[in-house]
Amino acid sequence: MKTARLHRLFNPRSGRCLDVAVDHGFFNEGSFLAGIEDLPKAVATLVAAAPDAIQLTVGQAPHLQRMPVRAKPALVLRTDVANVYGARLPRTLFSRMIDDPVGQALRLDAACVVVNLFCIPDQPELADQCIQNILRLKPACDTYSMPLMVEPLVFQADAKAGGYGVDGDPAKIIPLVRQAVELGADIIKADPTDDVVSQLATAAPDGEQLTDVELGMFLIQLLVAGNETTRNLLSGGLAALAARPRQWALLAADPRRIATAVEELLRWTTPVISFMRTATRPTELCGQEVAEGEPVLCLYASANRDEDVFGPDAGDLDVTRDPNPHVSFGFGVHFCLGAALGRLEARVVLEELLARFSTMSPAGDVVRAPSPVIAGVRRAPVVVTAR
Numbered sequence: 001m002k003t004a005r006l007h008r009l010f011n012p013r014s015g016r017c018l019d020v021a022v023d024h025g026f027f028n029e030g031s032f033l034a035g036i037e038d039l040p041k042a043v044a045t046l047v048a049a050a051p052d053a054i055q056l057t058v059g060q061a062p063h064l065q066r067m068p069v070r071a072k073p074a075l076v077l078r079t080d081v082a083n084v085y086g087a088r089l090p091r092t093l094f095s096r097m098i099d100d101p102v103g104q105a106l107r108l109d110a111a112c113v114v115v116n117l118f119c120i121p122d123q124p125e126l127a128d129q130c131i132q133n134i135l136r137l138k139p140a141c142d143t144y145s146m147p148l149m150v151e152p153l154v155f156q157a158d159a160k161a162g163g164y165g166v167d168g169d170p171a172k173i174i175p176l177v178r179q180a181v182e183l184g185a186d187i188i189k190a191d192p193t194d195d196v197v198s199q200l201a202t203a204a205p206d207g208e209q210l211t212d213v214e215l216g217m218f219l220i221q222l223l224v225a226g227n228e229t230t231r232n233l234l235s236g237g238l239a240a241l242a243a244r245p246r247q248w249a250l251l252a253a254d255p256r257r258i259a260t261a262v263e264e265l266l267r268w269t270t271p272v273i274s275f276m277r278t279a280t281r282p283t284e285l286c287g288q289e290v291a292e293g294e295p296v297l298c299l300y301a302s303a304n305r306d307e308d309v310f311g312p313d314a315g316d317l318d319v320t321r322d323p324n325p326h327v328s329f330g331f332g333v334h335f336c337l338g339a340a341l342g343r344l345e346a347r348v349v350l351e352e353l354l355a356r357f358s359t360m361s362p363a364g365d366v367v368r369a370p371s372p373v374i375a376g377v378r379r380a381p382v383v384v385t386a387r
Helices: 002-009 039-049 061-065 101-107 124-143 170-182 196-202 212-242 245-253 255-269 339-356
Strands: 019-021 053-056 074-078 080-082 095-097 112-119 148-154 274-278 283-285 288-290 295-299 357-362 377-379 382-386
Touching: 002 074, 002 112, 019 074, 039 053, 039 061, 053 061, 061 074, 074 101, 080 112, 080 124, 095 112, 095 124, 101 112, 101 124, 112 124, 112 170, 124 148, 148 170, 196 212, 212 245, 212 255, 212 339, 212 357, 212 377, 212 382, 245 255, 245 339, 245 357, 255 339, 339 357, 339 382
Parallel strands: 019 053, 053 074, 074 112, 112 148
Antiparallel strands: 080 095, 274 295, 283 288, 357 382
């Protein structure tokens, strides 16, 4: 039966549960009531929007459950009431559970019950109350096959944030989530943290979040593409400078050349050697006809050695080259999202190395990774002289 209720709760296509909480009146905070003053209307509006679940209290739940709608969001019943959401925390905090929470949930045909697990600085008594609530709920939930949702909430210090100020530090949230799991939660409802992945997963600039596939591809772009390209720019670029002491000396003599040196190393190393693109319409490139749908191999490394663009010394490394219209970051709609970060990382590395070392020279052969896509460097030993 618990599985059946979970099936009611989670969207069969996405595997997710969009649970919209409108249980705010439970907490005696006037600022929480904006937009839900007319509760029956608010619930009807939400039902029309068709989230997977609506989180309500015992006093609100009948507005949802008596609606004559065959397919409607599942009910998540709030089982605890607390006084921790104000602009300033009161002198004494509490988290109290309603009487017979699972029995009331069954009578209301809820798909799940939810309870808080607070972590508020210097408030261990409140944490104890939350744990006691969960420990009382868990056996009843298991007896009657009612899924238990635990909502871990980490607050900032009252003096810093003033009352309800969520702390997005993963180092604090993750242990609390683990504690909720260990206490027997079937479902965790956790606030997003401050990390980039959580922000991407929850962002909805056009009213829609990224799908799992889109999020996965974005993370590959962010975590893999950004790492591989910058790493090989730095290793390949430093190996090139080590083999050309005059270029290193030019930078050491005038660190203002670092900006142009970064652009030249981007051109010289071309971390992304090539990429395949697909023609969206018939066109002609340098006398070669390309049909719609035909694959086109973009050889960035070749473009960055084009003598028509860079002159007869296109094959040379010159840290003073300016202008430098390389295409290492791509162009148009495919221009690299991490271009500014890549430039910054390369600039900082050069600044720090030049401040510490007067010379740099090769200490062995450069071992490159065989790849038609990434100009990978597996090994590039160098010897440096400290200033």
